[in-house]
Amino acid sequence: NMAEAEAAGDAGVAPAPAPAPAPAEQGAELAAVIGATVPTGFELTAAAEVQEKLGSASRISRDRGKIYFEVPARGLPQVHRLRSVDNLFVVVQEFKDYQFKENKEDALKDLEDLVKKLPWTDPLKVWELNNSLKKKKTKRKKHNLQSTASKEKLNDNGEEEGTDQKDASEQEDCAQNAAGVEPASGQDTEKTQGVASRNGEEEEEEEDNEQSDAKDELQAGSGSETKAGDGKTSDGEAKVLKFRVTCNRAGDKHSFTSNEAARYFGGAVQEHFQWKADMTNFDVEVLLNIHNNEVVVGIALTEESLHRRNITHFGPTTLRSTLAYGMLRLCDPQPTDIIVDPMCGTGAIPIEGATEWPSCYHIAGDNNPQAVKRAANNICSLLKKNENKESSTSLGIPLDIIQWDICNLPLRTGSVDIIVTDMPFGKRIGSKKKNWDLYPACLMEMGRICTPGTGRAVLLTQDKKCFAKALSRMGHIWRKGQTVWVNVGGLHAAVYLLKRTWERAEEKRSFW
Amino acid sequence: KLGHPSELPPEPAPDYEGDEPFLRRVHHVLLEVEVLEGVLQCPDSGRQFPISRGIPNMLLSEEEA
Numbered sequence: 209n210m211a212e213a214e215a216a217g218d219a220g221v222a223p224a225p226a227p228a229p230a231p232a233e234q235g236a237e238l239a240a241v242i243g244a245t246v247p248t249g250f251e252l253t254a255a256a257e258v259q260e261k262l263g264s265a266s267r268i269s270r271d272r273g274k275i276y277f278e279v280p281a282r283g284l285p286q287v288h289r290l291r292s293v294d295n296l297f298v299v300v301q302e303f304k305d306y307q308f309k310e311n312k313e314d315a316l317k318d319l320e321d322l323v324k325k326l327p328w329t330d331p332l333k334v335w336e337l338n339n340s341l342k343k344k345k346t347k348r349k350k351h352n353l354q355s356t357a358s359k360e361k362l363n364d365n366g367e368e369e370g371t372d373q374k375d376a377s378e379q380e381d382c383a384q385n386a387a388g389v390e391p392a393s394g395q396d397t398e399k400t401q402g403v404a405s406r407n408g409e410e411e412e413e414e415e416d417n418e419q420s421d422a423k424d425e426l427q428a429g430s431g432s433e434t435k436a437g438d439g440k441t442s443d444g445e446a447k448v449l450k451f452r453v454t455c456n457r458a459g460d461k462h463s464f465t466s467n468e469a470a471r472y473f474g475g476a477v478q479e480h481f482q483w484k485a486d487m488t489n490f491d492v493e494v495l496l497n498i499h500n501n502e503v504v505v506g507i508a509l510t511e512e513s514l515h516r517r518n519i520t521h522f523g524p525t526t527l528r529s530t531l532a533y534g535m536l537r538l539c540d541p542q543p544t545d546i547i548v549d550p551m552c553g554t555g556a557i558p559i560e561g562a563t564e565w566p567s568c569y570h571i572a573g574d575n576n577p578q579a580v581k582r583a584a585n586n587i588c589s590l591l592k593k594n595e596n597k598e599s600s601t602s603l604g605i606p607l608d609i610i611q612w613d614i615c616n617l618p619l620r621t622g623s624v625d626i627i628v629t630d631m632p633f634g635k636r637i638g639s640k641k642k643n644w645d646l647y648p649a650c651l652m653e654m655g656r657i658c659t660p661g662t663g664r665a666v667l668l669t670q671d672k673k674c675f676a677k678a679l680s681r682m683g684h685i686w687r688k689g690q691t692v693w694v695n696v697g698g699l700h701a702a703v704y705l706l707k708r709t710w711e712r713a714e715e716k717r718s719f720w
Numbered sequence: 721k722l723g724h725p726s727e728l729p730p731e732p733a734p735d736y737e738g739d740e741p742f743l744r745r746v747h748h749v750l751l752e753v754e755v756l757e758g759v760l761q762c763p764d765s766g767r768q769f770p771i772s773r774g775i776p777n778m779l780l781s782e783e784e785a
Binding site for chain 2: 573575580581584604606609610611612613616618
């Protein structure tokens with residue numbers, strides 16, 4: 209897969225700046241430059257997926273966690289089906305080297321003046337088109353949208369149910385939703401992406417299980433309670449659009465905060481379009497991304513992140529599916545490969561695996577009965593979604609769940625091609641001390657079940673020190689490949705690709 | 721690869737790859753049959769592992785591990 213990623217990278221990483229496509233001439237097809245946020249570290253993987261599924265080359269920006277690619281507007285449905293992207297937006301314009309004035313007032317005035325000069329027409333057409341795609345999906349949803357507003361908040365502790373929910377501050381990234389809220393002034397801020405869609409319904413079954421797509425998830429405000437975005441936006445007079453501006457700013461040379469930038473820019477947007485500003489029930493979300501001298505103005509195409517799509521039943525540490533997808537892709541699964549997640553939790557990885565690589569066989573296991581139960585429920589939701597309406601039989605999924613002990617796996621030596629798992633971090637589950645014992649035992653047992661020579665493992669962990677130590681003693685079994693540095697719920701973690709050596713494991717399993 | 725007792729022959733015939741009816745039965749058992757309640761039995765030790773709601777519990781007891 210490295211070769212694939214490199215090829216995509218070579219094809220995609222163009223040094224020359226790409227301006228927004230020229231407005232469509234008469235009869236020319238509407239095209240868009242799409243920006244996609246992806247798990248940091250997996251930009252190349254995402255670019256490879258874009259190349260494979262859309263045939264477009266991607267540019268990876270220096271603002272990490274984002275890739276850009278061009279597609280015809282009719283390609284939007286396929287864009288939404290990408291598995292490695294969290295959020296999507298259509299680019300209005302990109303500035304590779306924007307010169308900010310040193311004086312704050314001047315810099316902000318420049319941003320204000322910028323609005324009327326931007327090529328909004330085509331991107332807005334794309335936004336409209338995207339809206340109509342969303343509406344087709346929302347119509348089928350009969351779900352109660354009451355908890356929507358709270359999903360946008362930074363800490364929606366109140367929405368959590370279930371006794372085993374940990375503190376929300378440890379949960380995965382929630383978005384900074386207010387226009388231009390930024391944690392530190394002038395520091396190089398790592399920005400969170402989009403709106404984390406936290407499904408607060410812990411134990412409830414979702415009525416309508418179309419989870420494959422951001423659009424299926426609860427919409428932040430469009431079209432539900434307040435009628436924002438409802439109806440005929442193509443017909444301009446029908447109603448006034450509501451909007452908000454979200455600004456992400458990183459860099460230490462700016463004389464203004466993202467809050468200020470958002471306010472000034474927003475003011476000009478309001479003036480220019482005569483839209484109404486609305487923080488929570490907006491139709492149009494204008495994005496102003498500033499990363500040092502790189503400025504990108506965009507319009508959001510997704511409201512809630514795609515990354516929770518497969519999971520209806522959460523656990524305290526559920527991995528987002530975009531990260532799961534990235535990890536799986538790193539292993540380069542081949543048809544008929546046996547893929548095991550021996551610490552599957554709520555099943556994010558095997559579910560993503562079985563969905564995207566259906567010609568592989570996936571086995572998931574965990575020792576925790578709650579986790580196993582939730583994983584099984586998530587699979588049921590998936591099965592229901594796949595149900596054939598006429599015959600009411602559902603196509604099976606090549607995935608099985610077992611309750612087992614990672615140190616005593618009921619799997620034959622050398623029978624597994626791929627192991628992919630999210631190892632306990634010791635922060636939210638377990639403890640650091642436990643990891644010292646657990647990690648070597650895991651690596652040993654995983655080494656035993658993995659096919660010598662061709663087998664590989666992709667392991668996510670935050671406890672890098674412990675992992676390195678455990679791995680250092682296993683050089684005869686595991687060879688270290690690529691390492692991807694990622695950010696999981698605010699924690700700096702690493703994804704290690706390991707290759708199984710040709711050395712056969714000893715048959716120490718007297719029980720099995 | 722995991723081993724699953726069924727009405728299949730105890731061992732695959734030497735040229736099983738070409739035997740389509742056999743392959744169909746194996747496919748059916750492996751991918752189309754879901755045991756919801758039952759038991760998985762170890763072919764060597766005879767030890768039984770319960771299956772509940774489709775999930776086998778293969779945790780070993782303290783003594784066994």
